[in-house]
Amino acid sequence: MENNVQGLIPGKVDKEHLDLLVRFARIRSETIVAALQSYFVEGLTQREAIDRYQVNQSQLSQKVAEIREVSDQVRLAAKYYTSE
Template sequence: MKHMFLHEKYYLYSGFVTEKHFSLLIEISTIRSDKIRKALSEYFVNGESRSNVCDKYNVAQSCLSVKIKDLQRLSKFVYELQPFY
């Protein structure tokens, strides 16, 4: 599992995002779909696989991948804002 943590500090790892962190990011995101939000929460907070959450919430894997990338970008953006606060 060591090799997994090669990304920057802002990178969101599946299963390693706290519920509070996820809630704050999702609140300032443009993601409004309840089922996408739930699927993302299961993925980032609970560490469920993409295929499982897609099946559970009836979400296309391509759509989930796009939203995961969107949330990763938002996390990076927020991280880069830190020096100004």
């Protein structure tokens, strides 16, 4: 799966990619991680992920924003690690 320059697209994020972003963001709650995976990898809506994992709506929204921020930071830094 791929992500375009617009950022992370729910339902189109590779699980390994999300796992790295979760690690960089230092998110440790298993239920939040599972909800993030349902949203970003499986393509559920945030509401569906909240209902499935019984997580707090504001907490999931905050973690989605954190993952997006980490992704943006990694994308900016990536140019320094590519070979020419």
